[in-house]
Amino acid sequence: xxxxxxxxxxxxxxxxxxxxxxxxxxxxxxxxxxxxxxxxxxxxxxxxxxxxxxxxxxxxxxxxxxxxxxxxxxxxxxxxxxxxxxxxxxxxxxxxxxxxxxxxxxxxxxxxxxxxxxxxxxxxxxxxxxxxxxxxxxxxxxxxxxxxxxxxxxxxxxxxxxxxxxxxxxxxxxxxxxxxxxxxxxxxxxxxxxxxxxxxxxxxxxxxxxxxxxxxxxxxxxxxxxxxxxxxxxxxxxxxxxxxxxxxxxxxxxx
Amino acid sequence: xxxxxxxxxxxxxxxxxxxxxxxxxxxxxxxxxxxxxxxxxxxxxxxxxxxxxxxxxxxxxxxxxxxxxxxxxxxxxxxxxxxxxxxxxxxxxxxxxxxxxxxxxxxxxxxxxxxxxxxxxxxxxxxxxxxxxxxxxxxxxxxxxxxxxxxxxxxxxxxxxxxxxxxxxxxxxxxxxxxxxxxxxxxxxxxxxxxxxxxxxxxxxxxxxxxxxxxxxxxxxxxxxxxxxxxxxxxxxxxxxxxxxxxxxxxxxxxxxxxxxxxxxxxxxxxxxxxxxxxxxxxxxxxxxxxxxxxxxxxxxxxxxxxxxxxxxxxxxxxxxxxxxxxxxxxxxxxxxxxxxxxxxxxxxxxxxxxxxxxxxxxxxxxxxxxxxxxxxxxxxxxxxx
Numbered sequence: 113x114x115x116x117x118x119x120x121x122x123x124x125x126x127x128x129x130x131x132x133x134x135x136x137x138x139x140x141x142x143x144x145x146x147x148x149x150x151x152x153x154x155x156x157x158x159x160x161x162x163x164x165x166x167x168x169x170x171x172x173x174x175x176x177x178x179x180x181x182x183x184x185x186x187x188x189x190x191x192x193x194x195x196x197x198x199x200x201x202x203x204x205x206x207x208x209x210x211x212x213x214x215x216x217x218x219x220x221x222x223x224x225x226x227x228x229x230x231x232x233x234x235x236x237x238x239x240x241x242x243x244x245x246x247x248x249x250x251x252x253x254x255x256x257x258x259x260x261x262x263x264x265x266x267x268x269x270x271x272x273x274x275x276x277x278x279x280x281x282x283x284x285x286x287x288x289x290x291x292x293x294x295x296x297x298x299x300x301x302x303x304x305x306x307x308x309x310x311x312x313x314x315x316x317x318x319x320x321x322x323x324x325x326x327x328x329x330x331x332x333x334x335x336x337x338x339x340x341x342x343x344x345x346x347x348x349x350x351x352x353x354x355x356x357x358x359x360x361x362x363x364x365x366x367x
Numbered sequence: 368x369x370x371x372x373x374x375x376x377x378x379x380x381x382x383x384x385x386x387x388x389x390x391x392x393x394x395x396x397x398x399x400x401x402x403x404x405x406x407x408x409x410x411x412x413x414x415x416x417x418x419x420x421x422x423x424x425x426x427x428x429x430x431x432x433x434x435x436x437x438x439x440x441x442x443x444x445x446x447x448x449x450x451x452x453x454x455x456x457x458x459x460x461x462x463x464x465x466x467x468x469x470x471x472x473x474x475x476x477x478x479x480x481x482x483x484x485x486x487x488x489x490x491x492x493x494x495x496x497x498x499x500x501x502x503x504x505x506x507x508x509x510x511x512x513x514x515x516x517x518x519x520x521x522x523x524x525x526x527x528x529x530x531x532x533x534x535x536x537x538x539x540x541x542x543x544x545x546x547x548x549x550x551x552x553x554x555x556x557x558x559x560x561x562x563x564x565x566x567x568x569x570x571x572x573x574x575x576x577x578x579x580x581x582x583x584x585x586x587x588x589x590x591x592x593x594x595x596x597x598x599x600x601x602x603x604x605x606x607x608x609x610x611x612x613x614x615x616x617x618x619x620x621x622x623x624x625x626x627x628x629x630x631x632x633x634x635x636x637x638x639x640x641x642x643x644x645x646x647x648x649x650x651x652x653x654x655x656x657x658x659x660x661x662x663x664x665x666x667x668x669x670x671x672x673x674x675x676x677x678x679x680x681x682x683x684x685x686x687x688x689x690x691x692x693x694x695x696x697x698x699x700x701x702x703x704x705x706x707x708x709x710x711x712x713x714x715x716x717x718x719x720x721x722x723x724x725x726x727x728x729x730x731x732x733x734x735x736x737x738x739x740x741x742x743x744x745x746x747x748x749x750x751x752x753x
Contacts, residue, residue, distance in 0.1 A: 152409075153409065179554055179555075182488045182489065182554070183489050183490065183491060183554060184486055184489055184491075185481055185486055185489045185491040185492040185495055186477075186480045186481060186484040186485075186486060186492075187484050187485070187486035187489075188484070203477075203480055203484045204473075204474060204477070205472050205473070205474050205475070205477045205478055205480050205481065206472045206473020206474040206475070206477075207471075207472055207473075207491060208412040208413060208473065209489075209491050209551070211409065211412035212412050212413055212555065212558075213554045213555055215555070215557050215558070217409070217410070220409050221401075221409060221412060221473070223400060223401055223402025223407065223408065223409075224400050224402045224403070225400055226397070226398070226400050227473075227474060228400065228401065228473040228474070309557055313557045314556075314557040315556070315557075319554050319555075320488065320554070322553045322554050322556060322566075323488075323490050323550055323553045323554045324488070326490075326547075326550045326553065326569060327487075327488060327490065327493070327550075330493065330543065333543075334539065334543075337539055337542060338535060338539055341440060341535045341538055341539060342535060344440050344441065345439070345440050345531060345534075345535065348440060348441050348442035349442055351442070352442070
């Protein structure tokens with residue numbers, strides 16, 4: 113049911129039409145100087161990187177279990193049923209925990225704004241809802257960026273590797289990284305060359321689980337710790353009560 | 368020298384200079400934006416303000432729950448005399464932390480969203496709620512000062528009646544948020560340098576809060592005695608010094624255990640940028656204070672206690688700055704140095720704290736109260752009217 117983007121870098125010709133379509137769909141400026149920028153920023157949600165005739169896109173991975181959704185204190189992020197991880201700007205207080213927590217460093221900030229927003233690819237939820245592909249997938253002239261069902265795209269990616277094993281590193285990036293992502297990548301060269309952290313580094317465990325183990329203990333911890341603290345108070349002050357009672361007894365005995 | 372009847376001293380001039388630069392930096396923050404006032408960027412979304420104002424600020428204000436726990440929970444009578452300044456410091460610390468947050472948050476005018484758009488999975492949500500509630504608790508723990516000053520008998524009685532509940536609530540909330548500040552970093556195992564990333568971070572943060580709570584109390588008692596020309600209560604300091612030594616040992620052993628279990632011991636001894644910062648932290652937080660406190664003669668001298676506390680405080684401040692800044696530098700591939708305006712905001716918040724503390728001491732019965740306690744509010748001399 114969940115949708116995904118499959119990017120096959122061996123099919124990419126580096127035309128950057130995906131960048132342009134992304135900017136247009138999100139109402140962002142796009143010209144030659146912005147096209148030349150090789151980093152993502154608050155005005156560039158996706159970038160096509162070039163290295164030794166190899167291309168690679170960077171964009172929000174739309175994790176199955178996203179760190180940003182889990183860490184946001186006001187729940188400004190949520191993962192929709194269709195797959196996109198979207199952002200409700202009106203809730204945001206600007207703590208930037210999402211940026212710190214994201215293993216792919218995708219959320220970017222409007223550092224120059226007086227009412228700054230977190231910006232990132234939101235996988236065109238408006239288009240997806242209408243049954244259309246994302247703006248980048250629609251713009252891609254070679255089919256390097258393909259939009260579809262995650263299950264089907266995973267199977268197709270494996271088929272492409274099997275059919276042409278010499279063309280690819282035998283790996284589907286995003287299948288298992290941090291518990292799986294809704295963006296899947298194929299490449300002829302190692303993904304680390306383009307700044308993608310290896311699974312050895314980020315693991316296949318969903319990031320929210322790291323804090324989940326602590327957070328789920330909080331509801332039990334509160335009554336337990338209150339009881340312990342109350343117990344200490346009672347014990348420590350009992351000495352006085354006992355002493356007072358004994359003193360009264362003694363006096364009584366004398367009288 | 369006197370200007371308009373106000374005595375001009377070095378500290379007052381310094382305060383005025385800091386405040387002027389602080390006002391300028393505040394202008395830059397709110398009229399030019401976060402990017403203009405600080406060196407924060409997409410690689411370092413958290414800079415000095417989260418590192419120092421938040422992580423260190425909350426730790427430095429931990430004396431409030433540590434000492435009130437010792438006095439009210441464990442019933443350690445000797446420490447009664449310092450409870451008021453300690454509670455005042457904690458209250459100011461938390462209030463100023465919230466001020467710091469208003470600078471750091473990108474949209475501070477929506478800070479109240481925390482109360483309506485709750486996300487219980489978020490560690491930050493838990494920290495936020497605890498800090499908000501605990502600041503309120505500290506406010507009530509601080510109120511007797513005001514009630515006494517204006518001789519309000521009836522409210523004084525009410526606060527006194529609920530004091531044990533307030534103390535227990537304060538310690539519970541502190542346990543939760545002091546440790547949760549460490550849990551904030553649990554979700555980024557790949558970004559934090561392995562010297563500092565550990566599943567035990569919440570325990571380290573709680574442990575260091577207790578140690579620094581004790582160290583800050585020694586430091587601050589010594590400082591205010593000096594500044595106010597008061598007699599230093601040595602038995603109190605000696606008690607705190609002993610507790611500090613134990614707390615430092617527990618922290619040191621926890622850290623050692625952690626390095627050992629994660630196979631880090633062979634790595635932390637190899638020279639490198641991160642290693643130097645780690646050594647500095649371990650030297651200041653553990654080696655120096657534990658060594659000097661181990662001499663009984665030092666443990667009984669105000670100067671020795673003062674130096675040991677200062678070293679421990681600086682060590683744990685380094686620790687938290689390492690976690691919030693140094694530990695990210697490998698991942699980001701560059702160093703982070705705060706901008707001068709960013710630094711000025713932190714400095715002026717600290718200066719503001721000193722100023723308010725001095726004003727409170729001057730106008731409220733913080734120290735004159737003598738050996739009294741927050742709970743012992745019904746002293747006859749306070750109801751002079753009767």
